[in-house]
Amino acid sequence: MHKKTIAELSRSLQAREFSSVELTRHLLSRIDALDGGLNSFITVTAEGALAAAAAADERIARGEGGPLTGIPLAHKDIFCTEGVRTSCGSRMLDNFVSPYDATVVSRLKDAGMVMLGKTNMDEFAMGSSNETSFYGPVHNPWDLKTVPGGSSGGSAAAVAARLAPVATGTDTGGSIRQPAALVGITGVKPTYGRVSRYGMIAFASSLDQAGVLTRTAEDAALVLEAMSGFDPRDSTSSPAPVPCYHGSLQESLEGLRVGVPEEFMDEGLDSENRAAVEAALDVYRALGATVSTVSLPSLALSVPTYYVVAPAEASSNLSRFDGVRFGYRCDDPADLLDLYQRSRGEGFGDEVKRRIMTGTYVLSAGYYDAYYLKAQKVRELIAREFRQAFQHVDVLMGPTTPAPAFELGAKTTDPITMYLNDIYTIAVNLAGLPGVSIPCGLVQGLPVGLQLIGPHFSEARLLNVAHRYQQESDWHQRLPVGY
Amino acid sequence: MEWETVIGLEIHAQLNTVSKIFSGASTAYGAEPNTQACLVDLGYPGQLPVLNGEAVAKAVKFGLATGSKVARRSVFARKNYFYPDLPKGYQISQFELPIVQEGKIEVVLEDGSTMLVGLTRAHLEEDAGKSLHEDFKGKTGVDLNRAGTPLLEIVSEPDMRNAKQAVAYMKTIHTLVRYLDISDGNMQEGSFRCDANVSVRRKGSETFGTRSEIKNLNSFRFVERAINFEVERQIDILESGGKVVQETRLYDSVKDETRSMRSKEEANDYRYFPDPDLLPVVLEEGYIEDIAATLPELPAQKRARFIGDFGLSAYDAGVLTASRELGDYYEHVVERLGGEAKLASNWVTGELAGALNRAGLDISQSAVGPQALADMLGRVVDNTISGKIAKDVFEAMWSGEGTADEIIDARGLKQITDTSAIESVIDQVMAASPGQLADYRSGKDKLFGYFVGQVMKATQGKANPAQVNELLRQKLAG
Numbered sequence: 014m015h016k017k018t019i020a021e022l023s024r025s026l027q028a029r030e031f032s033s034v035e036l037t038r039h040l041l042s043r044i045d046a047l048d049g050g051l052n053s054f055i056t057v058t059a060e061g062a063l064a065a066a067a068a069a070d071e072r073i074a075r076g077e078g079g080p081l082t083g084i085p086l087a088h089k090d091i092f093c094t095e096g097v098r099t100s101c102g103s104r105m106l107d108n109f110v111s112p113y114d115a116t117v118v119s120r121l122k123d124a125g126m127v128m129l130g131k132t133n134m135d136e137f138a139m140g141s142s143n144e145t146s147f148y149g150p151v152h153n154p155w156d157l158k159t160v161p162g163g164s165s166g167g168s169a170a171a172v173a174a175r176l177a178p179v180a181t182g183t184d185t186g187g188s189i190r191q192p193a194a195l196v197g198i199t200g201v202k203p204t205y206g207r208v209s210r211y212g213m214i215a216f217a218s219s220l221d222q223a224g225v226l227t228r229t230a231e232d233a234a235l236v237l238e239a240m241s242g243f244d245p246r247d248s249t250s251s252p253a254p255v256p257c258y259h260g261s262l263q264e265s266l267e268g269l270r271v272g273v274p275e276e277f278m279d280e281g282l283d284s285e286n287r288a289a290v291e292a293a294l295d296v297y298r299a300l301g302a303t304v305s306t307v308s309l310p311s312l313a314l315s316v317p318t319y320y321v322v323a324p325a326e327a328s329s330n331l332s333r334f335d336g337v338r339f340g341y342r343c344d345d346p347a348d349l350l351d352l353y354q355r356s357r358g359e360g361f362g363d364e365v366k367r368r369i370m371t372g373t374y375v376l377s378a379g380y381y382d383a384y385y386l387k388a389q390k391v392r393e394l395i396a397r398e399f400r401q402a403f404q405h406v407d408v409l410m411g412p413t414t415p416a417p418a419f420e421l422g423a424k425t426t427d428p429i430t431m432y433l434n435d436i437y438t439i440a441v442n443l444a445g446l447p448g449v450s451i452p453c454g455l456v457q458g459l460p461v462g463l464q465l466i467g468p469h470f471s472e473a474r475l476l477n478v479a480h481r482y483q484q485e486s487d488w489h490q491r492l493p494v495g496y
Numbered sequence: 497m498e499w500e501t502v503i504g505l506e507i508h509a510q511l512n513t514v515s516k517i518f519s520g521a522s523t524a525y526g527a528e529p530n531t532q533a534c535l536v537d538l539g540y541p542g543q544l545p546v547l548n549g550e551a552v553a554k555a556v557k558f559g560l561a562t563g564s565k566v567a568r569r570s571v572f573a574r575k576n577y578f579y580p581d582l583p584k585g586y587q588i589s590q591f592e593l594p595i596v597q598e599g600k601i602e603v604v605l606e607d608g609s610t611m612l613v614g615l616t617r618a619h620l621e622e623d624a625g626k627s628l629h630e631d632f633k634g635k636t637g638v639d640l641n642r643a644g645t646p647l648l649e650i651v652s653e654p655d656m657r658n659a660k661q662a663v664a665y666m667k668t669i670h671t672l673v674r675y676l677d678i679s680d681g682n683m684q685e686g687s688f689r690c691d692a693n694v695s696v697r698r699k700g701s702e703t704f705g706t707r708s709e710i711k712n713l714n715s716f717r718f719v720e721r722a723i724n725f726e727v728e729r730q731i732d733i734l735e736s737g738g739k740v741v742q743e744t745r746l747y748d749s750v751k752d753e754t755r756s757m758r759s760k761e762e763a764n765d766y767r768y769f770p771d772p773d774l775l776p777v778v779l780e781e782g783y784i785e786d787i788a789a790t791l792p793e794l795p796a797q798k799r800a801r802f803i804g805d806f807g808l809s810a811y812d813a814g815v816l817t818a819s820r821e822l823g824d825y826y827e828h829v830v831e832r833l834g835g836e837a838k839l840a841s842n843w844v845t846g847e848l849a850g851a852l853n854r855a856g857l858d859i860s861q862s863a864v865g866p867q868a869l870a871d872m873l874g875r876v877v878d879n880t881i882s883g884k885i886a887k888d889v890f891e892a893m894w895s896g897e898g899t900a901d902e903i904i905d906a907r908g909l910k911q912i913t914d915t916s917a918i919e920s921v922i923d924q925v926m927a928a929s930p931g932q933l934a935d936y937r938s939g940k941d942k943l944f945g946y947f948v949g950q951v952m953k954a955t956q957g958k959a960n961p962a963q964v965n966e967l968l969r970q971k972l973a974g
Contacts (some may be wrong), residue, residue, distance in 0.1 A: 093542045106541065113535060115542055212542040219772035247544050248774050326772055329574050332585020333539040337638070349636075353578055376576070376767035385769060 014039050015175040016332030016492075019084055019232040022178060026083045027164065033073070033083030037066035037127055040085050044129065044176050046211070047496065050157055053170040055090045055148050056098050065127040072125055079258075080235055082125030087180040089168050090131035091117050091138055092223075093212040101214045102134040102146040102164075105334050105341045105360035115212020116244045117181055124239040129177055133167030137331065137361045138188055138216040140164050140393050141434045142427035144425055145364040152421070153196055154493040155459050159418035162192030168226045169196045174496040179227045179236050183213060185220045187413075187438025188318050190450035191227050194462025197452040197491060199479065200226045201233045204469045205445035206251035208237075209244030215330040217323035218249075220442040229489055230451065230479035234258035236355055256473045262480040267301035269478065270406040276312040286461045289454030290412050293463045296485050297410070297478075307402045307409065311394050315440035316432055321375050322443070323387035327365075327371025334360065365380055367428065371467035394442040402470045408478055412437055413450040413462035441466055449475045452488035460488070497735065498699040502707075503662045503692060504616075504654035505719075507669055508647050509679040510623065510687035517622050517646035518545030518588060525685050533625070533640035537817045539583030544773050547572075552777060555595045555620050556612045558648060561676055561794055562615055564599025566784055572620075572774045580638050581625035585698045589649075595777060596648075600774040602796055606660060614653030614663045621647050642686075648678070654693065654704065657708035659723035659790040662717050665861050666690060667818075670793050676896070680782045689714040694726045695837045696734065710747050710754055722747035726754050742826035798823050803926040806830065808836035815845050818865045821859045825866045832870035836877055843873060847887060851894050863894050872900035880904065880912050882961055912959045915967065918951070921959065922971050925950045936972055947972060 014036055017025065026033055041059050048054050058157040062085065069083035093099045095118075100106045114122065121392040122128070135145040143151040151166040153159040154174040161170040165182030169192035172180050184263065192194025193200025197279035201224045208223040215221060223240070227233045227292035241255045278287060294304050336342035336356025343355035361369070375384035402409060414434060441448040446466055453463035463482075467475045483489050516523055519536035536543045559566040573591035578619040596618035604610050625640035650669060656662045669689055673679040681688045695707035711724060713719045725747075730740050744763070793801075795817050802813035802823075817823045822844070829840045848869065852862060864872075872893060876886045879903060892903045904910055912918060924949060926933055936943040951964050 099541070101541070109541065111541070113540075210542075211544050212687060214541045215773075217772075248546055249772075251956060324946060327767060329576050329586050329767070329769070332576060332578065333541070333583060335580075335585060337580050338538060339540070350581065373767065376769055378767075381767075381769070478812045 015043060015178075016421050018229050019081070019178050019227065019235055020229075022084055023080050027078060032231070033066040033069040033085075033127060034063060036083070037062050037085050038177060040129060041387065046193075047174060048171075048176060049151050051154060051170050051174055052149050053133055053151050053167040053174065053176065054087065054130045055100055055102070055133050055167065058097055058128055061097070062127050062129050065122075066467050069127060070124045077471070079124055081121070081239055083127060084125070084179070085127045085129050085177055086121065086236070087129050087132045087168060087171050087177040088118060089134055089136060089165050089180065089182050091183050091214045092181060093214070094118050094128070094131065096133065098206050099131065099214070100147070101138070102136040102148060103361065103365070104147040107147065107341065109340050113212065116209035116246065117240050118212065120240050121181075121236070132165070132171055132180055134166055135164035135166065135188075135366050137214070137327070138183055138185055138221075139327070139364050139368055141187070141191060141431055142257030142336070142419070142421070142424065143167065143192070144421065145362055147362060150421055152417050153459075154496050155196065155418065158420050159459065160421055162414075162418065163196035163485040164188040164192075165200075165226060166192050169198060169200070171195055172196070172198050172226050172228060173493060175492070179225055179232055180260055181223060181240075183216075183221055184438075184442065184448075185216050185222075185323060186442050187435040189224045189226060190413050190438050190448055190464060191435060193450045194452070194464075195418040197455075197460030197493070198226055199230050199233050199452070199483075199489060200224065200450045200462075201237055201472070201476070202441065202448045203237065203472055203491075204251070204447045205239065205442075205471065206249050207241050207447070209242075209247040209250045209473065211244055211246040215326075217326040218406065219326060220319075220323055220328060222442070229483055230449070230476050231259070231262055231483075233449075234262060234476045234480070237476075244353065251470070253470055255335070256474050258476050261473045261477050263479045265301065266297065266478060269300075269302035269408065271302045271304045272299055272307035272402055272406030272409045273304060274309045274312065274402070274409060274411055275306050276309050281415050281433075281436065282412055283416040284458065285291050285456040286412055286414070286416055289456060289461050290410070290463055293453040293486075294410065296482055300481055300485065305311050305406065307406060309395070309398045309402060309440065311391065311398055312358055312377075312440055314391050316436055318388045318391045318443060319435075319439045320371065320432060321384050322392065324368040325376050325385050326372065328369045328376065331361075331365070331369055336360070358481065375457065392443045399440075399444045399446060399466075407467070408471075409466040409478070411464050413464040414438075417456045417459035437464060445469065445474050447475055449479050451479045451482060452491070453486070454488060455491070460491070499731050499734075500699045500701070500865045501658055501695045502631055502654045502695045502697060503543045503656035503659070503723060505652045505656070505662060505666060506691040506693070507650040507666060508653075508689050508691075509650060509669070509673045509681070510522055511551050511645055511646040511648055511678055512680050513548055513550040513554065515548060517548050517551045517620065519644050520631070521644065525646050525682075526640055529637070529639035529641060531641065537583065537640055537644040539585070540944045545588060545771075545772060546867055547777070548646065551620055552595070554646075554676070554778075555618065556779065556784060557676045557678055557791065558618055558650070558673065559599065560784070560788050561597035561672060562596075562599035562601050564615055564618070565597040567593060567595050567597055568618075568779050569593065570595040570777045572771045572777070573768045574771045577764045579624070579627070580636060581627045581640065581643065581644055583625070583640060587622060587624060588774070589621035590619035593776075600710060601665075601668060601672070602664045603661070603815055604799070604810070605664050608814075611655075611661065613655045613876035615678055616651040616653055618648050618650040621649055623647050630647055645953050659720045659727070662692065662723055663720050666716060666719055668795070671818055675792055675795055677792075683714050684800065686714060690719065692726075693718060694723055694725055694730070695740070696727055696730045703733075706742050708740065708742065708754075709745055711757065713747055718747055718749050721749075721752055722754055725752060729754065777905075782972050792820065807838065807839070808841050812845060816841060819859065825859050825862070828866035829873070831869055833873055833877070836873065839873055839876070843869065847890050851890075863896065865892065868893060868899060875900055875904065879913055879960060881909055882957070884961070885909050885911065885957055909958060912955055913963060917962065918955075918959050918963055918967055919971070921951055922947075922964075922967055925954060926971065933972070937974065944968070944972070
C-alpha cells in the first residue's frame with residue numbers, strides 16, 4: 014500500500030480496494046516501526062488521523078470524494094495546525110499549540126486529506142541539513158549516517174521512506190528542492206505568491222514559499238492544485254487563477270527550449286553529479302527538446318545577497334518570540350530585560366541566534382545602505398538576468414545541489430560551507446521563481462536531483478516537463494533499502 | 497538676550513474606522529482588556545497583516561484637504577523595538593514613502609490674524625497596546641485592545657514660534673479631522689494627541705537649537721503649559737552657559753514640568769525596512785478623484801463664507817465653524833429664520849453655548865434644536881417678545897416646557913406693544929413716585945433707569961423696551 018503514488022492510492026480508495034482508515038493505520042504502523050531511526054516526525058497525530066480517515070471513507074462512500082480524499086499526508090511543523098503543537102523545530106515553540114489552521118492546512122483538510130503528523134525541520138527553517146532542530150537531526154533513509162537536507166528534512170525523509178505519500182514543505186532558499194534531491198524524491202517550490210503564507214511561521218517573508226514533497230510530479234500536481242490560489246488573508250498571495258496542473262502533464266516536449274546556466278555546471282559541481290544531470294539532459298533531447306547554454310553572471314552573488322536579505326527579515330519576524338504571550342518563557346525573570354534576554358537566549362538555538370544577529374546588524378543605522386539596500390539591488394539584478402534568460406528559453410535546468418548528501422556533523426562547524434550547499438537553489442527564491450527538483454541519478458548510492466526553473470507562474474509547464482522525464486526514467490521509483 | 501522659540505508638532509490622530517488597520521478586530525473604545533485583540537493583533541506565529549482600505553481613504557481625505565501631495569505609491573515599513581505592549585516586536589508604520597507629503601494649513605490665531613503652517617508629511621501606522629503598571633503588584637499588565645488601531649501621524653514643519661501658535665495649529669488640525677470625519681478627536685480617550693519638538697535659538701539666528709521632544713500630550717492646555725515650561729528650562733540652561741541635550745521628555749501635568757525620559761544616546765535604532773508582508777499602496781488617479789468628490793466644505797472655506805455671506809466678525813465666524821456640527825446648526829437657524837444672521841450668531845455663541853457648557857453637552861446633544869431656536873428668535877424679530885423675555889423662554893425650552901409659542905402663551909409673556917397701554921402704566925408709575933419725578937426733572941438724569949425698571953416691573957417685563965424708553969422720555973420731560 015505504501016508503495017503506491019497518490020494517483021494510485023486515490024484509484025484504490027475510490028474502488029474500495031482498501032479504506033482510508035486501513036491505509037492510515039498502515040502508515041501509522043510504519044511510522045511507529047521505522048521513524049525511530051529517521052526522526053522525521055516531531056508529532057504524530059494518530060487519533061486525529063484515524064478520525065479524519067473515517068470521515069474521508071464516509072465521504073467516499075457517499076460518492077463525494079475528490080482525488081485527494083482519504084490520502085494521508087504530513088505537514089512540516091512550520092504550518093500552524095489547530096489544536097496540535099506547532100513547534101517550528103524550536104524549543105521556543107515546544108509548548109505552542111496553535112489555535113488555528115494555516116491556509117495550506119485548511120485547504121488540504123477541506124480536500125479530504127488525512128494529517129498523520131508534523132515533520133521535523135531545521136529550527137525556524139534555518140538550515141540545510143536538518144541538524145539545527147531542537148528535536149534532533151533527521152537521518153537520510155538512503156544512509157542513516159547522512160543528512161536528508163533541510164530545512165524540510167523531516168518531510169523529505171518521511172516521503173522517501175514511504176511513511177507518507179506526500180508532505181508539505183517550505184522553501185526560502187532551497188528548503189524543499191535541496192532535501193528532495195538528497196533523498197531522491199520530487200520537490201516543488203512554486204512561484205512566490207502562488208500559495209498562501211497565512212499560518213506558515215515566517216522566516217524571511219519575501220522569500221518564503223510553501224510547496225510539496227512527493228514521489229512523482231503527477232502527485233505534486235494533484236496536491237499543489239488543491240493548496241494554491243489567492244488568500245484574502247495574505248496580501249502577497251497572487252490573484253492569478255490556478256490552472257489544472259494535472260491536465261497538462263502529458264503535453265509534448267517537442268520544441269521545448271532548455272537552457273543550462275553555465276554557472277551551474279562549474280567546478281563547484283561534483284563530477285558524478287554533473288554526469289547525472291547531463292544524462293537527464295539527453296533524455297530531454299530525446300523527448301524533442303533543444304538544449305543550449307545560457308549565462309546568469311550575477312549568480313555568484315546570490316548566496317551573500319540571500320544572507321543579508323533573509324536574516325534581516327528573520328531578525329524582525331522572530332521578534333514576536335519574546336516570552337510575553339506564547340512560547341518559551343524563562344523561569345523567574347528578574348525584570349523585563351531579563352525576561353527578554355533569557356527567554357530568547359534559552360529558547361533559540363545557535364543558528365537562529367546567528368541569523369538574528371546578522372539581520373539586526375545589516376538593518377542597523379549606518380549599515381542599512383551598505384548591506385540591506387545593496388542586497389535589494391543585487392536581488393533585482395538577479396531577477397533581471399533570469400527574465401532575460403527566459404526570453405530565449407522555456408525552462409532552465411541544472412543540478413539541485415553541488416553533491417549528494419553529506420554526513421551528519423560534516424558541515425556544522427563552518428556555517429559558510431553549509432550556506433554554499435544552497436548555491437543553485439537560492440537565486441530562484443531571490444527572483445521569486447518556481448523551481449522543481451526531480452531525482453536524476455545515484456552518486457555513490459545516494460540520490461541527486463535535477464533542478465527545473467521556469468518563469469513566474471509556469472508551474473503547469475514545469476510539472477509537465479518533470480512528469481515526461483519521470484515517464485522515461487525510474488529514479489523516482491528507487492527505494493532506499495529497508496523501506 | 498532675546499530668544500526665539502521653534503516648535504514643530506507630531507500629531508497622532510486615531511482614524512475612526514470600524515476595524516483595525518491590519519485586522520478585522522473592532523476599534524471600539526473601553527472594552528474589557530484584551531477582548532478586542534484578534535490573533536493578528538496578538539502577533540501570533542503565522543499571522544499576516546491585511547490593510548484596511550478605509551484607513552487609506554481617510555488618510556487621502558486629509559491629504560486632499562490640506563493641499564498636500566497624495567503619494568501614488570506609498571510603502572509600509574517595520575519599526576523594530578521590543579516592548580511588551582508591542583506584540584510583534586515591530587510597529588507597522590510608513591517611513592521613507594508616506595501616503596501624504598508636503599502640505600500646508602492656515603491657522604487662525606487668537607487675535608484673529610492668520611499664519612501658514614507647513615505639513616512635512618502624514619503617514620499611516622498602527623497603534624501599540626497599553627502597559628498598565630498599577631494594580632499588578634510589581635508586575636505589568638498588558639491590554640492589547642488598542643494594538644492595531646489606525647493612526648494618522650501628522651508631522652508639521654518647525655514653523656511655530658510660541659506655545660499659543662502651537663495650540664492654535666493643533667486646534668486647527670483637530671477641527672479639520674472632525675470635519676473630514678476621519679477621527680473623533682476624542683482627547684480623553686487618546687484619539688488625538690501630540691508630541692512637541694521644542695528648541696530655542698538666539699533671535700535672528702538661522703540655525704536651529706538642539707531640540708527636545710515632549711511625548712504624548714493629550715490636551716490643548718498641557719501642550720501650552722509643557723511648551724512654556726520647556727522653553728523656560730532651555731533658556732535657563734543656555735543663559736547659565738549650559739547646553740541643551742537632545743532627548744525625549746515627558747510632561748507631568750501634576751507638577752507642571754517636563755522630565756527626561758531618554759537621551760539621544762539611549763534612543764532606539766529602529767532598523768526600519770519595508771514590510772515584506774504588505775504590498776506598496778498604489779493609488780489610481782480615479783480613486784483619488786472619487787475621494788476628492790466626497791470632501792465636505794472645509795473649516796476655512798466655511799469661515800470665509802460666514803464672514804462674507806452673513807457679515808459675521810472673524811471671531812464669531814471662527815467660533816461657529818469650530819466644529820462641523822456647530823456650523824450646520826447655525827446655518828439651520830439662519831435658514832429657518834430667513835436671515836437675521838447676526839441675531840442667530842449672538843444666540844448660538846451666547847445663550848446656547850452657555851447652556852451646553854453648563855450641561856457638559858456638545859451641539860449634537862443640545863436640548864433645543866435649531867428649528868426650535870429659530871422659531872423662538874422669530875418671536876423676537878416680530879416683536880412678540882423682547883430679547884430679555886426671550887432668555888426666559890429659551891431657558892423654559894431647554895428644560896423641556898414646550899415650544900416657544902406654547903411657553904409664551906402659557907406664561908402670558910406676549911410683549912405689550914400697545915402705546916396707550918404702556919402710557920397708562922407710565923402714568924401710574926409717575927403718580928406713585930412724585931419724589932423721584934421731581935428729582936429727575938431737577939436734573940437727576942440717572943433716575944431714568946428707575947422709571948424704566950418700575951414700568952417693566954409693573955408689566956412683568958412684557959412691555960416693549962424700546963417703546964417704554966421712548967414714551968417715558970416724552971412723559972418725564974413733561
